[in-house]
Amino acid sequence: MAAAESDREVPSALCTEFLNFSVKDTASKWLQVTDLYKEVYHHLARYVPKIYCLGPNLNPQSEDLLAQMLLQSPLEWYLCGEDPSTGLAKLEQNNQPSQLCGHVFKVGEPTYSCRECAADPTCVLCMQCFLGSVHKEHRYRMTTSGGGGFCDCGDTEAWKKGPYCQKHEPNISDSCQEDPLAHLSTDMIARCYNVFSVVLKYAVDMLTWDKEDELPLGLEPPDRSDTYYCMLFNDEVHTYEQVIYTLQKAVNCTQKEAVSFATTVDRDGRKSVRFGDFAFCELAKSVIVRNTSRQSKPLRVQVMHSSVVAHQCFALKALHWLGHVIGYSDALRRILCQVGLERGPEGENSSLVDTLMLCDSKMWKGARNVYHQLFMSSLLMDLKYKKLFAIQFAKNYERLQSDYVKDDHDREFSVTDLSVQMFTVPSLARMLITEENLMTTIIRTFVDHLRHRDLQGRFQFERYTAQQAFKFRRVQSLIGDLKYVLISRPTEWSDQLREKFLEGLDTFLELLKCMQGMDPVVRQVGQHIEMEPEWEAAFTLQMKLTHIISMIQEWCATDERVLIEAYKKCLTALTHCHSGFADGEQPITLSMCGHSVDTIRYCVSQEKVSIHLPVSRLLAGLHVLLSKMEVAYRFPEQLPLSELSPPMLIEHPLRCLVLCAQVHAGMWRRNGFSLVNQIYYYHNVKCRVEMFDKDLIMLQAGASMMDPNHFLMIVLSRFELYHIFSSADCRKRYNRENANKDVVQQNNTLTEEMLHLIMMVVGERFEAGIGQVEGCDEIKREILHQLCIRPMAHSELVKALPENENKETGMERVIDCVASFKKPGVTGRGLYELRPECAKQFNLYFHHYSRADQSKAEEAQRKLKRQNGEDTALPPPVLPPFCPLFASLVNILQCDVLLGMLGAVLQWAVEPSAGHWSESMLQRVLHLIGMALLEEQQQLENSSEDNDVYFNFTLKMSRPGEAPSNTASVLALLENLQNAPHLEVHEGMIRWLLKTVAGIKTMRERSASASTVTASESRGQEETACDKDKAERKRKAEMARLRREKVMAQMSEMQRHFINENKELFQQSLEELDASTSTSLEHSPASSDAALACVGPRRSRPGEKRQVVTCILCQEEQEIRADGKAMVLAAFVQRSTVMSKNRTRPPHDPKHYDPLFMHPDLSFGTHTGSCGHIMHSHCWQRYFEAVQAKEQRRQQRLRVHTSYDVGNGEFLCPLCECLSNTVIPLLPRTMGSSSCEQPGLGQWLKISGQQIKAMHSAHRKLQPVSTVEETVEEECPAPEVFTVDYIPTNPYSSTIKEMLATFGTATYKVGLKVHPNEQDPRIPIMCWSSCAYTIQSIERLLVDEKKPLFGSLPCRQDDCLSSLARFGSACWTAACQPTVQGHFIRLLAALIPDPQVEASPCILDVDMLHLLVSVVLSYGSVHSQDSSGLSVDAVQLHLFHLITVAHMVQILLTSGPEEVTMEQESGEAERGEEEGACRLYNTLRTHVGSSLPEVASGWHLWRCVKTGILPYLRGAALFFHHLHGVPAPPELHALCPGQWEVLCGYLSLPSNLLQLFHGQQELLEPLLHGWCTHPGIQQTLQGGGVLVSFPRESNSLIDLPDDYSALINQASSFTCPKSGGDKSRAPTLCLVCGSMLCSQSYCCQTELEGEDVGACTAHTFACGAGVGIFLRVRESQVLFLAGKTKGCFYAPPYLDDYGETDQGLRRGNPLHLCHERYRKIQKLWRQHNITEEIGHAQEANQTLVGIDWQHL
Ligand SMILES: [Zn+2]
Ligand SMILES: [Zn+2]
Ligand SMILES: [Zn+2]
Ligand SMILES: [Zn+2]
Ligand SMILES: [Zn+2]
Ligand SMILES: [Zn+2]
C-alpha cells in the first residue's frame, strides 16, 4: 500500500468528503429525482476525476476500492431499492438460470468438440461440461482455445445429440419458455431499466469519445488541473523491439520499464507512458512520432487530459459492473439487452449496441475486449435478444467488415469475430439469409473489396501493392463467415429461403465469373521467363472457396427445385463466360477412321490458357447431382439439356488437363516455378475436389453426350497428337520420321498422358451419380490406394484425404473394411495395413496418384504378388457400372478411333525403333484393353440374355485394320507381342489379356449355342477351376516362403560372421588378451575355489597380462603401459543434479566453493560418460586441431553454429559422432605388493597419526614464514621409514602426463564452471568426486533397471569406470604432492580427529562413498613416501572399514522412528546382527542424547542398516573392482538371493557388519564419541539442516496425468509470475521438479551470466545444472535444453488412439500418457544422455542449430 499512497497525495479535505459520503442517501436522492440521467452524470463528473488518474500509475487497486464505494454502491442500492447485499442475494435466489453454460474461454484453455455430434467444428464444450456429457465416450476432438468464444453446452442447435451435460440438463418441470421478467416487480423493472440506461449510455459515451481535452455534456469536471497523459496506442505494424527502443529514447526510461510499457500496450491496446503537464507530454509525443515515422506510419500517441482518461477508466469499470450485476439474474440480463438494443434518437441502427459496434475499430484493444465480453454474457446468452442482435449485426455487416479491413488489429480483437456465435446457429443463419439477405450481403461485401480487375472483369492480383495484399488477407475472413452461414444444410425449404439462396448464388456466380480464366499463362518459348508471375493470391482464393463451392452444391442437393434453378443459372453464367468462345478461332474439320468432326483450331502450347475455371467446375458438380438425384430423368423438360453444347463444355477443362500433360512433358520449362506450383496445387488434396476432379467430371459429362469418336478426335487435337494418329500409315510413322529427339520424347509423354486421360474418363466411376456406388465407396477407394503404396499412420492418411468443411475425412466409418491396425512400439507410430483381400481392387492408374505414387505403388504391389507366388501382372480392377446419364461413356472403349490408336501403339511395340515409343505407353494400352475386356465380361455376366450386351470389344479387336493398309488386328498384334523378348515385363499382362479374351469367347459361345448349360453350372465349373488355381497358388506361396526363410537364415549368418570379423573395429576395445579377466560368466576366474576379494591384503591378484587396444583413428594396436604412448577414451563431462535430494540448494559460488566433501543430498555432481572409443592421444590431438581449424574457417564464411561448441573443447567422437568434451587416459592396473605381515587397525592408526604429523610440519616449512603462525610446537620426528621430502619418480610417460593434466583440467572446468587453471588445488578433488558420482549414478541405474551389479553394463561404461578409477589413483602425480597430501589429511580428519585441521564436517554432512573414493585415491600421494613395507591394500582396507562403520552410524542416526510393521521372525543368524545393531544404537544414544528416539526393535535397526548401506557397498564394490581389476564372483552377475553375503565377502567384510564395530570397540569408541559430539549432529537432528535418510530413493521425473487435457487445463490457469495475473503464452512444465514456467516470452526473461535468457534456460541452471527436460503444454512437445545454446524437441510421451503423437496439437485427437515412452525419457535423463540426444538431433536436423534456445 505504501507505494500506492506515495503515488498520489490525497488532500485531507477529500478524505473527509469520502468519509462523509453516504451510499444510502445518494441512492434515495436518486430515487426521487425525475431526471436520473442528469443526476448520475453530475455525480460521476464530481467523483470520477477525484478517484481515478491522480498519478502516473493508471490502475492501482485502491482506486477500484474507492470506485466500488463511491460510484458502484449507490447504483446497486438504487437498483435494488435496498441494501444491495440483501437485494442482490434475493435476485439470485429467485433466478432460474438458463440452460446455456456460456463459460467464456481463457487463452489456452482446453475445448472439446464431438466429431460425431457437433453441428460444426466451432461447437465446443468446456472441460467441465465435456466431462459430464455423453460425448466423452464418442470420438471427440480436443483443442486449446485462442481465447474468446464460449461453451455451447445447452444449445440444442449446436449438437445433433446430447446437447446438455449433467449440470445443464433442464428440469422437466421447468417451463423454460417463461419470460424471466415475470418474477420481477414492475418497480424493480423500472429502476433496473433506468440505471442500466444511464450506465450503459455513460460507458458508450466515454469509450467512443474521441476528444482529447474535453468531456461530453454533463461530465465536465468542477475544477480542471493541468495534468495530462501521453498515451501510447497499440498497432500491429511496429515490432516489440522498435517500441522498446523508441520508448527508451522518448520518455527516458530503462529497458525494463520500456519492456513493461510495450507489454502492456500489446495486451491492453494502450498505455500511458508519461504523466505531467501538457507541454511535458507533448514533447514525449513528438519524439515518439518522429522516431517511428521513418519507415512506416508512426505509432499512435495522444496527449489526453487526465479527466478524460479517468472517465474512460471508469467506463470500463462500469461495463465490468454491468456484466457482474446481470450475472445475478436472467431478468436483469434481459433488461440490459433491451436497453442496449433500444433504438436511439437517430433512428435505425442507433441503439447503444449499434453505436459500440460501429465504433469498434476506433477503440483500443482493452476497451473492445471488455465490451465484447459484455455482449457475450448478455446478448448472446439470451435467446430472444441473440436473434435481435444478430439482425442488427447483419444490418451493420458491410460497415463493420469494411472497418475491420481498414483496421490493423487481429480479428480476435474485432467485433466482427462475434459472427461465429450467430452465423453457426442454423436457425439464426437461415433467418438472416431470408430476412436480411445475409448470403448476398457477405458475398457482395467481399467482391466489393477486390476491385482490381483486368479488361474482361477478372481479378488481377498481379499488380497488388503491399497494402492491397494486406487488405486481401483481411477480407478473406468474410469467406469464413460465409462458411458459417452455409455450414448446416436446410432440411426444409421455404419459398423465401429458395429465393434468397438463389439470389445469393447469383452473387456467388458473379464472384466465380471474376475468377474464371484468371491468371492465364502463355507458353514461353526461346527465353526463360523473366519474373515469376504472381499465382498465390488466386490459389489462396480458390482454396478458401473450395469448401464454399462444395457446400453450395450440397445445399442444392437438398432441394430439386433449387438444383434445377441453380443448374440453369450456372449454365447461363458459363455461356456468358464463353461468349466470344469461337472468336478469331478458325473452324477446322478432323477426320479419322471413317469419322469426322468440326472443331476449332486451338493450341494450348501457343495460346492463353488458365487453370482457374470455377464456373465450369461448379456446373460439373451440379451435373453429377442431376444424375445422383435422378432429376435428369424425372424432370428432363425443366432442364436446359438441349442448350448444352458438349464441345463447349469440355473445351476449357480439356485445355487445362492438356496444360498439365504438357508441363509433365517438359514443354513449359521456361515458364518457371510458378506454373509448376499451380499444377501441383491443382492436383493437391486441398484443391483437387473443386479443380482436377471436377474437370475430369466435366469431360465425362461432355463425352457422355458426344459421339465417342468425335470426343477422342478433339482430345487428340488438343493434345496436339492428331497429326500422328490420323495419318493413314501412322503405324509406321516412327520408322520414317527422323524428328528431333526432344520432340519425340515430348510426344511420347503426351501420348502416355492422353491414354491415361482416356482411362480416367472411362474408369473413374466412384463418385455417386457418375457410377452406381454408395457414398462411402469413394473414400474406401482413396484409402485403399494410399495403403497400396505402403502402410500408413492415421495422420498420414488424414493428410492424403480431402477434408470436408467440418474437417472430417469420413475415414473412420470405412477404414476397418479396408485396413487393419498395427500398434506402435516404444518408438514409431501405429500403422494401418491394407487387408490382403482388398489388393485386387488396386488400380495402377488411380487418378489421384502422382507419378511418384504410381511407381511406388506398382513396385509394392508387384512385390506383394511375387511374395504370394502370384503372377506379377497388375490388371485393371473390376469397375462398378455407370449411372444412366453417363452410361454411354463405355463406348469410348470400343470406338473406332480408340481401336485405331491402340493398334498403332501395339504396332510400334512390335517393331521397336530406338526411343520412338515407350514402355509405359504400351503398358497403358494394355491396361485400356484390359478395361475394355472386363467391361464386356461384366456386361455378359450381369445380363440374362446375350442380345442385351451391345458392348462387343472382342469382336472389334479381332477385326483387321481397314484397307488400304490392311493392318493386323489388335488381337493379332497382342498374340504377336506375347513372346517378344524385349517385352518380358509385360508378358504377364499380355497373358492375362489373352486368357480373358478366351474366357469371354467361351462365355459368348456357351450362351449363344445352347441353353443347356445354365449360368449356375458354368459358375460351378469356374469355381472348381478357381479352387484349383487357389491350391496351386498356395503351393507356390509355401515354396516361396521356404525359400525366403532360407535366404533370411543365410543373411543373418553372414551378418554374424561380419560382426565377428570386424569386432575390433566396431565393438569396443579394451579387449584383454588374458582370458581370465573377461567379465562374462563362462570364464569365471581361475582361482574360483578361493573366495574373491577386491580390497585388502587378501585381495585376489589377477595374473600378469598385457592390455592391447586399437586406435580408431589410425587403426594401430597399442599396449597400455605406464611408459608407453598415451591412449585416451573420448569422454563427456557434465554437471548433474539427477540424483539430487535437495533442489532448493542454491548453486555454489564457483570461486570459493570447497568441493572436498560431498553432502549426502548429492545436490550437484559431476558425471563423466564415454562412448568407449579409444584413440592415441596424439591422433586425437591432431583430430581436434583439425576440427578447430575447420570451425574457424566455417565461422568466417557463414555465421552459424554447429551442434557442438569447439571453443569450449567440445567435439564429436570421430567414430560414433557422440558429443564429447575431453578424453580420459587409459592407465595400466596398479600392482599391489603383497607383503605378509601387516599392521592391525590400532597399529595403523598410530602409524598414520605419525605420518600426518610429519606431513603437517613438512608442509608448514614449505609455506612462506610470514603466513605461518608462530606456534611453538616441537618438531615431530617422522618415522624413519617415512621420508617427507622424498620426491617419488613419476612412472608415466610424457604423453600420459599431458593427458592426466588434460582430463583433470576438463573435469575441474566443467564441474565448477570456472576457467581452466592447471594450478588449482581443487583439480584432483573434482576428479575423485566425478569418479564417485559416476559410480553412484551407475549403481542407481542398475537398481532401477533391475539388472545385476556386474556383467550387465555395456563395455563402454565398464571401460569408462575403469579409466576413471585408475585415473583417480594416478592424478596426484600431476598435481603438487603436498596439496594432495593436504586433501588426504583433511579427508581423514573427518573420521579421525586431528587437532590441526579446522572445521571438519559433521559426519551427517558427508557422503560416504565420495569420502571413500577420495581418501583411497589420495592415499597414493602419502604412500609414495613410505618405505616401511606397509601395503597399500592393508591401508585401503582399514580406510574402507572405518568409513563403513561411519556410514552405519550415519544410517542409524538418520533411521527415523520405528515403523509399525509386523516384525518378522528372524533366524538364528540374524539374531547376532539385530543384537549388535541394538547395542550400537544404544551407544549412540548415550552420546547424542534425547535427539535420538528410543528404538527397541533390533530387527528394525538391522533392517535399516542393511537396506541403507547396500547402495554404498555396491558402489564400493564397483569402485574396487574397477580400480584393481579383480573379477567379480559369479553370484553378482545375476539377480539371485544371497547377494549380501557374496558382496560382503568380495569386499572383505564380515557379513555381520556390526562386527566391524564391536570387534574393535575400544579403538572405535573414542572416534564414535568424536562424531556424535560434533555440534552439527545436534543441529541437523533437530531439524536445522538437510537430513538425508538412507537408502536414497532414485529420483524420477514427475508423475504426469493420464489424460493430456488435464495438463492443458492446469496450464490454462497458470499465470505469468512476473506480469501480474497475465496468461502465459507458452506455459512449460519442468519434468524434473514439476515447476510451471512462462517460457518464450519477454516478461519472464532474466539475466544469467550477463545474458538475457528465457524462463526455461534460467530454470535449468538452478534445477538441472544446465540440463533441462520440459513439456511445452500448448505444443505437446518435449523440450530438451543443455546450456544456453543447445536444445532440441523430442516426441512427447502422449499418444492418441492411433499410436501417434500430436506435436503442435493440430489434429486434436484425445491424447493419453504412454508409460513406456515416458520411462524412456526418464532413462535418458538418468543415464545423463540428454545432452548427447540433443547433439544427435542437431546433427540430424541443422535447422535446430539456429534456434535461440536460450530465449525459451
Ligand atoms: Zn460449459
Ligand atoms: Zn454444461
Ligand atoms: Zn458426441
Ligand atoms: Zn592412433
Ligand atoms: Zn564414439
Ligand atoms: Zn511471463
Ligand SMILES: [Zn+2]
Ligand atoms: Zn525443474
